[in-house]
Amino acid sequence: MPTQTFSHLLKPLQCTQQDDNKLRELAETLVVHNIEQYSSLKLTKNGAPVSKTRWKQVYKKESTKVFKDRATKSEPLEMPSLMLLGTVVGKLEDFMYAVVAPSTEAMRIKSTLIKDGVVDCKLLHNVARPTMDDPFHHISVKWCMFSEPEFRDHVFLDSTGIASTTTGERIGYHLTHSIGFDQIPNFTSCDVARCNMSVCSLYVQNTPSTVKIYVRGFFDFQQEGKYELINNATLNTIAAQWMLFPRQVECEDAKKLLWAIHKNNSRESTTKEGKSKLPMAPPTPGLCKVCSKSFGFLGTSRKFCQACNEQICSRCSVMKSAVTLALDQVTVVEKKRVFSSSSQCDLAHNVPQLHLSESDVTSLRELAETLVNHNIESYNALQVTSDGQADARQWKELRRKDGIRVFKERSAASGPTLPCIPSLLLLGTVVGKLEDVMFVAAAATDEQMKLTSKCLQDGVVDSKVVQSVVTPSEEQPFRHVGVKWRLHDNARDYVSVDATGFALSCKGERLGYSVSHSVAFSQIPSFDKFGVERANMSVCCLFHQKTPETVQCYARGFFDFRNELLNNLSINALATQWLRISRYVECAEMKKLVWRLRNDSGLPANGPMMIEPAEQRALEISRTDKSQDKGDSTAGCAVCQRSLGFSTCKICRCSVCSGCSVKKLVCVLAPDRRTMLDKKRTFCTACVCQVAKSAALAIAKDEIHERQPQDDESDAH
Structure with missing residues (x-):
């Protein structure tokens, strides 16, 4: 041969x-x-x-x-x-x-x-x-x-x-x-x-x-x-x-990367020969092009994208196979190259926006209402012990953290063996206000979904709102019904109708609810070829202001993973993720801090931003210089007046000592509108306390008011 x-x-x-x-x-x-x-x-x-x-x-x-x-x-x-x-x-x-x-x-x-x-x-x-x-x-x-x-x-x-x-x-x-x-x-x-x-x-x-x-x-x-x-x-x-x-799709992706490398090499050679007349913008030294984070003191995480030649960190880079012909013009050489993650095609890009008819929208609205009423009835009928815990004969405790417990429904001891859909139950309380919890639960936009997932670390790596059925209004800022797509870190994705808002129980109690129920649309493709399995779920979370300072939490969920062997592993992983509900109030505080930073910076309440814009740094330097010019001999900590170990509060721009300052995680949408930036920033205790006490309802209304002109402008384009 x-x-x-x-x-x-x-x-x-x-x-x-x-x-x-x-x-x-x-x-x-x-x-x-x-x-x-x-x-x-x-x-x-x-x-x-x-x-x-x-x-x-x-x-x-x-x-x-x-x-x-x-x-x-x-x-x-x-x-x-x-x-x-x-x-x-x-x-x-x-x-x-x-x-x-x-x-x-x-x-x-x-x-x-x-x-x-x-x-x-x-x-x-x-x-x-x-x-x-x-x-x-x-x-x-x-x-x-x-x-x-x-x-x-x-x-x-x-x-x-x-x-x-x-x-x-x-x-x-x-x-x-x-x-x-x-x-x-x-x-x-x-x-x-x-x-x-x-x-x-x-x-x-x-x-x-x-x-x-x-x-x-x-x-x-x-x-x-x-x-x-x-x-x-x-x-x-x-x-x-x-x-x-x-x-063929992978081939197309590789050919695009090869074209990008070729264009980058051509641009570099043109620049070296002195033929380029266009000014090249200098890169920001020490910062990743995608997430704007520093590379650290040693810069070991610094990489360079082969397509755009920009410096990126290891978190914002991916390895892709790049192919080209060898010098003999016969052999094809294949080698792994570094590319920026922002230049890669994400799965959310392949999820289209739904254009549902009025009858479909009405059906989804009715479905959401039915699910909420059914889950409230199940909540009222739930049998709990005297200390408020689930009946151990029916529920087995899987996870516990602070005041939150997660249970798994036990299989029936008698009767015919039938396929059982795994079910979880969450009971517990968190310190905070009901409006703060709903401020986090009511994620009606792509930005809000990404921000919530980044803060809660709930296992969602990508998400998208594909159809808004009921949009939040200034009268009801937490009322939302929509169809959403989520990709989890365990290579599963879900398409669900989500609903959030307030309802009344049979006892007249004010309940906040958040429902996610799987639905199917032929327009939304599956991603089996990417190793992503489409799973089904039906989850409802209910929140009730138990005392002036605590919120009672209830969640019930059913899951169909279409794989009996992985059911136990998947259920245990979900139970761990459910414990993140204890971070809802912490996430609400972070969103309030971001809102305050935007207001003080003159930025809109929504959209991308830098965690520490250059304008803010310049303003801080300017204020410091003015303070020195005035010769203020009593300069010290703005809270306790000490004069040792100063930091600058990112809200009030005052100097504070280490004892009167705290570091808080801040998450914002990056300029590429895909990546979430997160970094700990310093705030004085006075500003943190003031922001924490601010009304989540008023902030949500302000965000909706600010978003409306932007939505209209984007629709016009």
Whole structure:
């Protein structure tokens, strides 16, 4: 069997204009024919061919299925055929960017990324090149060689582009159709069989974030009789390789990174040659470009993004595979490179905004109301001991912290063994006000969700509001109903309808509630290909002002992880996360501090900000200079008047000693509107006490009042 490559033996094709016209017409005819076949294909509800007698499923992975054509009495099988059907997360343009390969270098890089079995390839002739107006349209003649299960090569017409149907639907296509040229030698003497194929891939934007894939292929391996076993093995190998079609998204991501590196290198070389006339903004020394944090005294966490060449910290960097051709122009070199996390595509980017009808919005509003009423009834009917704890015969204590306890529901000791949905119960009290707790629970925007998760450390690594059903108002600032998506650190995500607000119990008690109940929408894709499992839950938290200084907390949750083996581990992890409810009041205090910092800085109540803006530092220096100019001999701690060990309060800008100052964690949205910045800052005890006593209800109203003009402005754009 051959171990060497043959691409260097192939010379460019010499084609006339007439040959190019015929190749162009052939490509157009084949693409139109395949689109007609796709349009006439009849599928079941689960996306499989209707004719099960003709199509046999041979491979399945996630939402992608590969079928093998079988002979029937009415339709004998003339040539082996395969068909692929499925959907993947992504955009049509991204897929076409990965599919098109207008050079030998692009072909080699694409094969390395997708791992489609190609061991050698070459572009022999260009018929139609991509243009600025149509960058995905490319027609060419190519050659490629496969090694499994036997060495074989193909000479084919390759055509890519985006077509439109009569209904205006855009379809991306990729055609590979075998053709013969006397100029191209075969390598049968080296045990490489020249085979024929005709494969067409079609891509349709199914939803705003998913692409439907259809692939149909015919194969002629030029071997009969005793080689029938080899033919079947080859067909099975091709079917297995087809399962890699969803990796086009990864290929597109890698090609974008490669393009970014190339642009960065070009910019650097231009600057070195002195040809650049644009001023380059100097980077802030010692600060990460993404999170604006320092790299520490030694700077060991400092890294440089290969795409933008900016300095970033280890927390804001990711390692990605970057591929390029080696010096021999044949071997593809793959190496891990450092990139900024802000340049990577996050999953939230693939979660589209829902555009629900009025009837759907009404149904969600009614569902939220029903869930709240049902959970309040369950809360009233809960049997507790004299000291306010759960009945030990029904509930087993899993976690305890301060005044919070988390219980797991015990399995029934008798009766038939039925599948049991894991359930948790939380009971306890926290020190604080009911409005402070609801100030944290009512997260109605992406920024508020990220800030709450960052402060509570509740295991949510990414989140998004995909539909607002009831938006908070100045009259009811904690009233909110919406559909949200959350990604947890255990590789699970949830799509749920969330509702927060106030209600009355049967005893007339004022209860704050927070409900999260899983719902399903076809517009929101699953991320199985990224290793993320879609789970279901139904959780309700109720809060009641038990005494003037304490809030009674109740939470009940049901979880369906779709994996019995991991249920216990997942439940224990969730029980630990539920203990974070004790930090609600602490989080409310942090949000109040941020609100006060924004007000004093003249910034809006919402949106990104720096934890310590340059304007504030300049103001602090200016005030210090003025104080020195006045010659104030009595300068000292603003609280106790001591004159030793000063720090500056970030709110009042007064100098305070270590005994009269505290460090508090401050979390804000970074300028990239994705990253949350968190850092401990110094405040005087007087300001902290004053901010803690400020009314959460008034601050929530102020945030809503400030947000309204911004929302209107963003809608206008």
